[in-house]
Amino acid sequence: MIRKITAVIISTLFASFTVRAETLVTDLSQSEIQITSQFAGSQLLLFGALERHATESTQTDQLAVQGLDYDIIVVVQSEPTDLVIRKKEKIGGIWINNENETVRGVPGYYVIGSTRALDEFLSPQEQRSLGLGLKNIKVTNDNDMEVGEYKDALIRNMVSKRLYQEDYGNVTVKDEILFRATLDFPSNMPVGDYKADVYLVRDGEVVINHRTDLLVDKIGLERLIYNFAHEFPPLYGIMAILVAISAGLFSGFVARKVT
Amino acid sequence: MQIYLPIAELSMNIFVLLAMGGGVGFLSGMFGVGGGFLMTPLLIFSGVPPAIAVATEANQITAASVSGAVAHWRRGGVDFKMGLVLIAGGIVGTYLGAMIFTYLRSIGQVDLMISLAYVIFLGSIGGLMFVESVRSIIRARSGEVQKVVRRQRTWVDALPFKMRFRKSKMYISVILPLAIGALVGILAAIMGVGGGFIMVPAMIYLLHMPTNVVIGTSLFQITFVTAAATYLHSINTQTVDVVLALILLTAAVIGAQMGAVVGAKLKGEQLRILLAGMVLLVCAKMAFDLVVEPEELFSVSAIGAEVSH
DSSP: OHHHHHHHHHHHHHHHHHGGGEEEEEEESOSEEEEOTTOOOEEEEEEEEEEEOGGGOSOHHHHHHHOOOOEEEEEEEEOEEEEEEEEEEEETTEEEEEEEEEEEEEESOEEEEESSOGGGTSOHHHHHHHTOSGGGSOOBOTTSOBOTHHHHHHHHHHHHTTSEEEEETOOEEETTTEEEEEEEEOTTOOOEEEEEEEEEEETTEEEEEEEEEEEEEEOHHHHHHHHHHHHOHHHHHHHHHHHHHHHHHHHHHHHHHHO | OEEEETTTTEEEEHHHHHHHHHHHHHHHHHHTSOOHHHHHHHHHHTTOOHHHHHHHHHHHHHHHHHHHHHHHHHTTOOOHHHHHHHHHHHHHHHHHHHHHHHHHHHTTOHHHHHHHHHHHHHHHHHHHHHHHHHHHHHHHHHTOOOOOOOOOOOGGGGOSSEEEETTTTEEEESHHHHHHHHHHHHHHHHHOOOOHHHHHHIIIIISOOOHHHHHHHHHHHHHHHHHHHHHHHHHHTOOOOHHHHHHHHHHHHHHHHHHHHHHHHSOHHHHHHHHHHHHHHHHHHHHHHHHSOOSOOEEEEETTSOOOO
16 A cells, blocks of 8 residues: 555656656557458557656656556547448338438547556546547537437447457557557458557556557559549549450450360 | 459469359250359358359350350341340340349348249249159150140230241240240349240240240350340349359350360250259258258448358
């Protein structure tokens, strides 16, 4: 008990003296995820170190004794996008998409991880204001209204596609300064600019926040085909026809030779 | 081994795709049908978004029908004049079909339309085929000889705008071929099928074309109409996945060769009853999915895009 109190006191002192001297260094094992023809999802390592410039403080020695005095939260998300959520209803005996809600500015990919359950070290208010956790993703429609059951449905859908993930406890810390987390990206991830945010939390407050960029892009033939289809639709259509006709004639020719 | 499909934007096992293409190719070779009405549902059942399945199949059928059309043309089995009339109707139909497709996709109802179209067409065609082949088997068993009925004048002969088709030795109104072509065009655009299963019976029973030019002429029309559908889907919705089409096509060609060998050993009635059974099976699965309450009532999609499963 006494030790715990001293730890708190020390860390408070430490915080007050040396917060500015601490730096958080983070990086990803790759700054870019390339979607190629063999792409079947990807895993990335997010790692970092908390650098303590302890020279300003004489408390350094005690720090090692007090144990881990901070928690790490990592959030990786894609650019905000607009999505339509449709609800099926039974009409005339069959299930038909009936009502829908368009939501603006929601992430197409959102993964959050941390050293332990958020509630153990961060107040719900703080979680909400920072938008941490799936329940705190802002899901609103055109009129900036919350969309109730559609929000739950969106999260459920995205979780089942592994595009939204909550993985508390996936951040491991070594020697109190090095931390790492493995991030999981499914093959259906959206392309675009991603951001990876790392929060250092101490005493229920975010002390440092560091952001790393991540680019997810199709490369090679995949990119070429996708861009071609979306930028020059008429040419793509003609190419698709020519490919089909030549492939059809060629395979017919081969088949005749063989049989 | 997974392969990433650039337009569908998902990765699938290439061996599963090859098996699907080969299997459907085998069946189409065995039964002498295009196979689009089996391939498109199979793609949908395996998780490809329905709109992409339909557009990609249109592209694949172009490839599947072109070599057949050329082979029939060499044997003199294509009535080009009739083919062009059917194509003219077909292009109008495809345009209409693609417009309906694009509109329904924008309001999130394209999946429903595809399923309904399959249930209706597969159900009625499969049912008719089944009844027909059961009847002819019974007839064959009882030794009854089918009477040859002389063609009688019908409402078809009363239609205006007659045209002479030398190859088919016919002098008929262009309205009916145009209408048949248009219907097939609509189906090509919204179902991802060649439409042979509608056109061949229509050419035989409605137009009374000589059987030696029916298959070649219908393949000739299907090549052009599915090419038009490919083009329109590429422009309107960017849903044609060439990579997927090529994988399926390669396997389908090989499968079709093997299927043709097996098909030659089976009797016509047996083949028809098997085919009817399969058509009805696919129809039943589609109908089942429409009627049974889905596990997840909500779906999420990008604006204007189809629902991904």
